[in-house]
Every structure is written in structure tokens, then in C-alpha cells.
Amino acid sequence: MSLQHLILGLLKYGEMSGYDLNKAFQASIQHFWDTEQSLIYRALYKMTDLGWIEYEQQTQDGLPNKKLYHLTGAGREELQRWLRTPQSTLSFHEAWLGQLFFGAELSNAELRALLEDRRASIRRTLEIYETEVPQSTVAYADAFHAPEDVPYWLLTLDYGIHRLQSDLQWLDRTLQQLDSITGTEAPSTPETT
Amino acid sequence: MSLQHLILGLLKYGEMSGYDLNKAFQASIQHFWDTEQSLIYRALYKMTDLGWIEYEQQTQDGLPNKKLYHLTGAGREELQRWLRTPQSTLSFHEAWLGQLFFGAELSNAELRALLEDRRASIRRTLEIYETEVPQSTVAYADAFHAPEDVPYWLLTLDYGIHRLQSDLQWLDRTLQQLDSITGTEAPSTPETT
């Protein structure tokens, strides 16, 4: 549903090939919506079917030919419609929480490793969000001649960073409390907040 | 992938029907992994195929017959294996961030509405997480005779609450800064409704 709309949004900046779109996702969208090259191409076919986009074949010498996609009127309308449609999905599907849920099956050390691995992974991602992503985002805004959109692009990144920091905070706190949770000494104290 | 493993985890507490499992998801798992009744049944067929679970048909009078599923040795092993396997997916797919990303297309008021609706929605969810969910979680732990797992169940809930609070914080801050982001002086505003 939304991959198609993100593509509509990018095509607003001008005609692009599937290859270009994939690059754009990697540079400035991947931090909140990761996707695959193959999904982008299939989305493009679908969107062409729907009449949201059209393409012109461009022959190149020395390089493979490419299809340059651009928005149709219907595509522009669909983008505007979607931008004003409340999105649902507060749901998250995070498998590591499932592991935590059944944490009684794991030893204290295994649980600690689970949380510490996750913490390390988040720290690596945060490092990238704070250094590389802002750069590639701004570079892409330049390439698109869309300086007025930079604040919004950075805002989604700011959200991502805020969330990662919040996760780190929770992990730090939980790791500190872990021994009392796994009951290194005394169990059975159910709590209701 | 993980829905099946969450079912394995629940069956650890004893034999259950698809109907029971669905109830259990609603009571204590939905806050971090939402699913559908139809998905649970199809997962059960798949898991039976894989040899992770088996069932006994139980005839009831007055009520529909049911299949009581229980873990096999292979199922137990698979659960233990999965619990110790690092889970990837730091990715999130949140459509509202896509709307924010292309926020230059929206008016200040529309953007504000987008963020405020989301804030209201999160507040409602938080309210449920803080009142109903702990109760149904503890009630289910009782029904499963698994008091030692309660701390872990509440831990995943604590994570959910922490995340929602972090989101609220970010939304509050961003709503305050919104005017300076959208540039209230408004230079060129192309509009097509």
C-alpha cells in the first residue's frame, strides 16, 4: 500500500527510473521504510497498471536502456489523497519481544545477551543515523532541487533517532534491573501499576 | 515465522485449542504482536505439518468439538532454538512517517492535524496499556498457572508503554516546533486539492 505512495512522492521531484528510486530509498527513506529493489520494480508495474505513472523508454549507449517514470494526473491526485488519509497501524511485530515474553525459559546470562546484543545493534544503527544518513539525505535533496523539503526529511530522521535513544534508555534500565527480574534471590512479586 | 513460535511458547503452558490461543493473544500478546484468528488456525496446520505440534479431537456436547493441540519433542526443541536465535528487523514500516516526509505538500494545519491525531491515538492506546492490559495479562498468567512468567510478560508491556511515552514526548516537542519548521511566513505554497 504505502510503498507505492512513497514512490509517488519521490516522482513528484521529477522523472526517475526504478534504479534511481532504489537509490533514493537507500539514501533517504530506508531509515523509516526499508524495501527491496525487486519490490520497487513490481510496484512500478502495478502503478502503471493503475494509471498513476507512465514511462518513456530511454536508450543509452554504453549503459543499459532505462525507463523514466513520471506521475500522471491520477498519480498526483492519489498522492494528495493519501497524504491526507489517517494511517492506522499502531501495531508492531517485534520478534525479540516474543523472546523476552518467554524469557523464563532462558538463563539470566542468555537473557542478558539477548538484550545486550540488541543494545549493540541499536547503537550501531544510531551511529549511522547520526552521521551518514543526514549527509546522504541532504545530498539527495540537492540532487532533487528540493531544499524546501529538507526540514521534513530531517524530521523523520529525528523521529528515528529519538526512538532509538528511547530504546537504548529502556534497555539500559532493564539490564540494570535484570537480576531482580530473573529472581537471583527472591521471586513471586506480581505488580500492577 | 514468529507467529508460529509465539504459539509454541503458549503451548508450553499446556494443551490449547485455536480458539484458546486466539484468546491468549488478545489478552497478553496483542500489545506487541497483533494477529488474526484465521492466521492462528493456518499456523496450527503448518506447525502440525512440521511436526512441532499434535492434536487430539475432543468431542463436546452442547458446544462445538475442538482440537486440543500440544507440543511434540520437535516443537519443544524448535522453541528453545528460536528463543536463542538473534532476531533481526530493526526496520519499521510506518506510513505516517511517509506522510511527514512529504509534509511540504501539506498545509501547516493539515500537518498539525496529522500529528495531533496520532498523539490522540497513542494516548488512547497508552491508557489501555496502563489499565486493561496488565489486568488481562495477570489474569491469563493465573489461568496458565504460570506466575513465574508474569515478570516477563509485564516487561514486554513495560517496553510498549515506554515506547508510547517516548512517541508522545516527540510529538509534543515537534508540535511545538512545527510553525518554525513549516515556515509560518509561507513563501510559495503550490496547492492542488
Next chain:
DNA sequence: ATCATATATATGTAATAGCATATAGGTAGG
């Protein structure tokens, strides 16, 4: 009487996602 809700399982269809792999010429570096 009728209507909603609870118990219980099952299927149909479509959308979305994930992952691998095929093709094929061009360029840059060792």
C-alpha cells in the same frame, strides 16, 4: 420471538514482503 454474543473451526482471495537469481555491457583497479 429475535438478536447479539460465545464457542469452535475453516476456507477463499488478494495484497505485501522477502530472498534469490538471471541477464549484460561498461568501468576501474591490481
Next chain:
DNA sequence: CCTACCTATATGCTATTACATATATATGAT
């Protein structure tokens, strides 16, 4: 010369998710 990577598109297959709907009996409420 060989290897690796860049440009560029495409398909196969599977898994997962979503949403709707069908069936059948029992109980409690209006």
C-alpha cells in the same frame, strides 16, 4: 587479463498478512 563493482531491469517462488465469510449450536438479553 581478471575481478569486482556499477548501471539497469526482470522473474520465480515462497512466506506472511489482511480481510471477509461460512458453518453450527447454545445462551442470555430485549
